[in-house]
Amino acid sequence: MATALQLAQKRIDDQTSIRKYLELFIRLKLFAWDDIERYMRKQVILTLEQIFPYAGKIVLNRSVAVDLTYGDDGHGFTWDQLELEFMQRQQVWASLxxxxxxxxxxxxxxxxxxxxxxxxxxxxxxxxxxxxxxxxxxxxxxxxxxxxxxxxxxxxxxxxxxxxxxxxxxxxxxQKPQKTVINQPPTTNxxxxxxVNYLEKSTHSPAIPTANAVAENRPTILSVDDSLVVQTMIKRAIGEQYNVLLASNAMDALSLLNKEKIELMLLDVTMPDIDGLELCRTVRSIGRFRDLPIVMLTAKDGMFNKIRGQIVGSTHYLTKPVDRPKLLEVLTKYAPITVMS
Structure with a gap:
């Protein structure tokens, strides 16, 4: 995927055009129009299911240019059929x-x-x-x-x-104490x-210096995520190697970026108000942060999310849950740890 994006960015003049990216991928025989339309139809239904429980209304933002259409004729969806399918599924969700x-x-x-x-x-x-x-x-x-x-x-x-x-x-x-079994051999099953996730320290972790070996000016990571559980896990996973600052929304993140010396930002895509993609675009528009490593960290693993992340300026893209060794590997690459001699 990264190779395909790099190739597309070299060949496409208008890098904000989703249609141009898809046309190139189709010419390279990476996808077919039927595959893309089927995938997007499913994603529309599932996205509507995700936002439907919240109060409010959907308003078309005409200031955002989106040129996603399907087939050589550039057609769209039949919305009446989508609405019928969505409402039938909502009846089932209501029973649960x-x-x-x-x-x-x-x-x-x-x-x-x-x-x-x-x-x-x-x-x-x-x-x-x-x-x-x-x-x-x-x-x-x-x-x-x-x-x-x-x-x-x-x-x-x-x-x-x-x-x-x-x-x-x-x-x-x-909060309840759990019993710890030491040197207990596992059963066959x-x-x-x-x-392995980044809450647990794997024995296969790369050789990362411990807190005692890290200099006092160890890199500072800004983690931006609205989930308290995720933030707790991230701090446990990398807190021994990095100073970790936490922000639950875009405004707090921008405030910390201006006040603190941040070497890398971990950024969740899905957040209320201003999402991670928009925050990434905003940060990149500020001259002093154009080279700041930004790692998009999200539970979404779709092709289009990775494309959008590349377009707005993310440095790297990880899908949650990221195992601890992989997370530390990426952080060490973009924010190396200084070890005292």
């Missing part, structure tokens, strides 16, 4: 609302469930996919499952008190499970 508020709700695995789960599918699925960062929609996307089908499965797990969609309930369980 007692435990799952929306498709973009985040599931959390309750600590006490780790020793009480009896369902084989849940035993394999929960440690691998439920980490307090991915939304129901994101998990469904990664495992290639319709969010509604996954929601029905999760409803049963909520009823079993194995997971919850209530952040406060999840955080309350983290446990040794086959792989669930």
């Amino acid at each position: 609302a007692d435990v799952i508020p929306a498709a973009n709700a985040i599931p959390y695995q309750l600590n006490h469930s780790r020793q009480t789960i009896t369902d084989d599918w849940a035993k394999q699925h929960l440690p691998q996919w439920i980490d307090g960062q991915r939304t129901l929609y994101d998990i469904a996307h990664h495992i290639n499952l319709d969010p509604l089908e996954l929601a029905h499965k999760y409803r049963k797990l909520v009823q079993m008190d194995w997971i919850t969609f209530e952040q406060e309930k999840y955080l309350a369980t983290l 446990e040794s086959q499970k792989v669930n």
Whole structure:
């Protein structure tokens, strides 16, 4: 994808045109128009499902130029059919609302469930996919499952008190002390499970200096994310190697950028008010921050999000949840740690 984007940027004069990018990719036989239209139709329905629970209205912003059309004739969607499909799905979502508020709700695995789960599918699925960062929609996307089908499965797990969609309930369980088993060999089944995220320190981590070996002027990372859970995980993951400043919105982020010496910014795409893409574009428009490394960190793993991130000026793009070694690898590349001799 990065190679394709670099090639496109060299060949396309108008780099703000989505249509121009797609036409080039099609000429290179990376995609077909039918594939793109089918993908976008699905994404429109799923996006509408994500924003539908919130109060307000959708207003067309005519100041933003978007030239996304499909096929050689440049046609669009039949919106009546989209609306019918969307409303039919909403009726199903309404039947699940007692435990799952929306498709973009985040599931959390309750600590006490780790020793009480009896369902084989849940035993394999929960440690691998439920980490307090991915939304129901994101998990469904990664495992290639319709969010509604996954929601029905999760409803049963909520009823079993194995997971919850209530952040406060999840955080309350983290405050309870957990037993630590030292030098306990894993069972055969446990040794086959792989669930490394940046909350856990993997034994396969690259050789990163510890806090005692890092100079007092170690690099400062600004993490911008509106999720308290994600911010806590990031600080735990990199706090030994970097000074970490946290901002939950674009205004706070801009304030910290102007007050502090920031060597790198971790930026979530999806935030209220001003999203990460718009903030990235704003930061890049300020002369002193044109070379600031900006790593887009988001749960969305779509082709178009990566393209949009490149267009607005991101330096690197990571998909949450990022394992700790990968996160530190990227940070070390763009914000090297100075070690005292």
